[in-house]
Amino acid sequence: MYALVDCRSFYVSCERVFRPDLWGKPVVVLSNNDGCIIARSQEAKALGLRMGEAVFKCQHILKQNEVHVFSANFGLYGDLSARIMSVLEGFSPDIEIYSIDEAFLVFPNDNRDYEVLGRHICERVLRWVGVPVGVGFGHSKTLAKAAHEISKKGSGVCDIHQRGVTHTLQSLPVADIWGIGKRHSAFLNSNGIYTARQFRDMPPEVVRKRMHTPGFRTQQELKGLSCIPLEAVAEERKQIVSSRSFGTKLTEQSDVRGALADNVAVASEKLRFYGQAAQALMVFIATSRYNDDYYSRSVVIPLPEATASSRILTHYSGIGLEYVYKPGKRYAKSGVMLMNLVKADHIQGNLFYKGACQDTALMKAVDAINGRWGRHTLQLAVTQWHNRIWKMNQNMKSKRFTTSWNELPEVMSPCVADLYKKKTTQTESNGSFPTSK
DNA sequence: TCTGGGGTCCTAGGACCC
DNA sequence: TCTGGGGTCCTAGGACCC
Numbered sequence: 001m002y003a004l005v006d007c008r009s010f011y012v013s014c015e016r017v018f019r020p021d022l023w024g025k026p027v028v029v030l031s032n033n034d035g036c037i038i039a040r041s042q043e044a045k046a047l048g049l050r051m052g053e054a055v056f057k058c059q060h061i062l063k064q065n066e067v068h069v070f071s072a073n074f075g076l077y078g079d080l081s082a083r084i085m086s087v088l089e090g091f092s093p094d095i096e097i098y099s100i101d102e103a104f105l106v107f108p109n110d111n112r113d114y115e116v117l118g119r120h121i122c123e124r125v126l127r128w129v130g131v132p133v134g135v136g137f138g139h140s141k142t143l144a145k146a147a148h149e150i151s152k153k154g155s156g157v158c159d160i161h162q163r164g165v166t167h168t169l170q171s172l173p174v175a176d177i178w179g180i181g182k183r184h185s186a187f188l189n190s191n192g193i194y195t196a197r198q199f200r201d202m203p204p205e206v207v208r209k210r211m212h213t214p215g216f217r218t219q220q221e222l223k224g225l226s227c228i229p230l231e232a233v234a235e236e237r238k239q240i241v242s243s244r245s246f247g248t249k250l251t252e253q254s255d256v257r258g259a260l261a262d263n264v265a266v267a268s269e270k271l272r273f274y275g276q277a278a279q280a281l282m283v284f285i286a287t288s289r290y291n292d293d294y295y296s297r298s299v300v301i302p303l304p305e306a307t308a309s310s311r312i313l314t315h316y317s318g319i320g321l322e323y324v325y326k327p328g329k330r331y332a333k334s335g336v337m338l339m340n341l342v343k344a345d346h347i348q349g350n351l352f353y354k355g356a357c358q359d360t361a362l363m364k365a366v367d368a369i370n371g372r373w374g375r376h377t378l379q380l381a382v383t384q385w386h387n388r389i390w391k392m393n394q395n396m397k398s399k400r401f402t403t404s405w406n407e408l409p410e411v412m413s414p415c416v417a418d419l420y421k422k423k424t425t426q427t428e429s430n431g432s433f434p435t436s437k
Numbered sequence: 438t439c440t441g442g443g444g445t446c447c448t449a450g451g452a453c454c455c
Numbered sequence: 456t457c458t459g460g461g462g463t464c465c466t467a468g469g470a471c472c473c
Contacts, residue, residue: 031441038441054440072441099473181471212447214471241443290440335442393439 001114001137002226003105004144005088005121008132008156010101011039014077015070017130018401018409026067030055033245033393034071071394079402083129091121096230104141106230118157136160141228142221145178146196169196169222179218184211196222236341237274242267243284243335246390250331253321256285259390260317261383263336268310269370271338272363277306277347279340281313283320288332297324300339306347309359310366313338314380 007013011029016022026043030036036054037044047065049058055069062069081100089095094106107117118135125133136148137159144160150168151158160168175185177196187210193199199207200222208216217227242263250256260283271278284298299320307313317336342348349355366378376385399407412420 033439033441035440052441056439059439102473179471183470212470214447235445237444239444243442245441288440333441 001107001109001139002141002144002230003092003107003114003118003121004098004136004138004141004148005103005105005125005133006136006148007084007101008134009039009041010081010131011070011072011077012041012044013131014080015068015073015398016041017080018398019068022068026065027070028062028067029070029072030396032072033247034395035245038072069396071397073398073400075400075403076398080129080131084125084131084133087125087128088121090124091117094230094232096232097234104144104230109139113162114159115157115162118159119155122156132156137162138165139224140221140226141230142178142218143224146172146176146222149176165224166197169200172196174199177218177222179214184215187211236343237276238341240267240270240274240276240278240338240341241335242270243333244390244392245333246331247393248389248391249288250390251329253325253327254384255389256325256331256334257318257321258382258384258388259334260285260321260336261314261380262385262388263334264314264317265310265379265383266375267336267338268308268313268363269367269375271341272308272344272367275344276341277308277344278313278338279303279306279342280338281316281320282337282339283317283324283335284337285321285324285331285334287329291330293329295326295329297326299323304353305350305355306340306342306344307356307358308344309356309363311359311362311380312356314382318382 012027015027015029022041024043025041026047026049027041028037028044028049029039031038034055036052037049037058038052040049040051044067047061047067049061049067055062061067077100085095085097085103088103088105092105092107096104098104107114114137118137121135122133125131134148134151134156135158136144136146136151138144138147139161143165146169147158147160147163149172150160150163158168172195173185174180174188174193174196175182177199180188180199188194188199193202200219202219204216204219207219211218220227244259244263246259250259268278280300280302282298282300284296286296287294289296301316301320303312303316313336347358369378370376379385399409401407401409
């Protein structure tokens with residue numbers, strides 16, 4: 001039996017852990033640069049705020065309804081996610097961490113009451129971490145996902161077999177099936193298929209012909225035949241991307257070069273963390289896609305030898321930039337993609353290339369120092385970190401409550417709060433600040 | 438004026454091999 | 456006039472996920 005555990009409005013719930021006063025109030029979390037909405041509380045959804053909506057377009061709704069707005073704080077979300085996953089591991093050793101806010105668990109298929117189990121999971125995660133979750137059960141991952149969809153409208157827990165699969169799939173729109181995206185649901189709708197049940201009962205040859213292997217697998221899964229196995233051990237990464245929109249549009253090549261160097265620093269740190277090296281590097285830059293003169297170029301640079309050195313990768317990113325940079329544009333975004341990844345201890349030498357220094361010891365030292373003192377403590381001079389004008393806008397970011405000693409939340413017990421009040425009134429005149437926390 | 442970031446899998450078709 | 460059969464590798468583009 002598969003279980004899917006999914007956090008409710010995950011980023012919003014993370015913010016609420018340290019702002020319990022925001023329960024029941026409309027809250028949204030914004031993308032990097034505070035550009036658009038990427039998470040909404042139930043109350044915010046009810047106001048008609050849409051996923052991915054540009055902030056400047058719905059500013060009036062946010063203001064009128066006193067919506068609480070947060071800049072993205074991915075460090076906080078990642079840390080709370082890790083805590084939730086470790087709680088879930090206590091329920092089953094067979095776990096696949098599917099995304100930052102979702103995990104699949106596998107349980108023996110016996111006669112136990114799975115909805116009771118589901119409620120235990122919800123209670124424990126809420127009590128131990130503070131984030132509400134929902135749980136769906138089914139004999140395949142797709143059925144567990146479907147059960148979870150249904151659980152959102154009810155108590156937060158659903159065993160699709162207990163409720164009756166056919167009956168449940170009948171109430172699920174085909175577009176809400178895991179693996180059926182926009183294109184396929186439009187195609188299905190145009191052929192009179194609106195519900196998950198109708199899709200499940202379509203002739204398999206038709207599904208295979210029009211939606212190929214992935215669509216066929218999804219259909220099999222809805223019949224209770226598990227085709228998508230649990231991936232308990234994460235596969236090796238095939239590519240690593242780092243890209244960022246700039247806080248302000250860039251026109252100088254040297255600024256773009258600095259931003260690219262930072263993209264390389266972020267991506268290659270991840271690369272080294274996974275013990276991998278890249279055989280090729282893609283560089284891309286773009287102006288705003290919403291402008292008429294949208295300009296976007298990319299170039300792939302094969303490297304003479306696989307590497308994980310930020311110094312070498314930054315060098316090649318500069319060469320790539322020469323190819324794609326066109327003067328006179330207002331650049332909005334840059335990025336790098338590390339490709340054709342191999343294990344760092346299995347690098348194939350190049351017969352016609354003398355081999356560059358891999359900087360292994362240097363990178364190890366850089367990562368150790370940055371790990372201890374923060375990502376931008378040591379970096380290449382080309383980044384021009386302290387003069388960067390591409391800095392992200394993040395004007396409403398919460399603190400690093402769980403990952404920085406200097407930003408621990410302060411808690412006051414009621415009796416201390418009373419003392420604090422008294423002291424504050426007493427000392428207001430001379431301005432000295434009470435120290436009790 | 439202002440609009441995010443990071444991934445995977447599958448297929449068709451071209452280019453090549455014997 | 457008539458021109459085989461069996462394969463691999465690579466890439467671009469499409470579709471999907473969070």
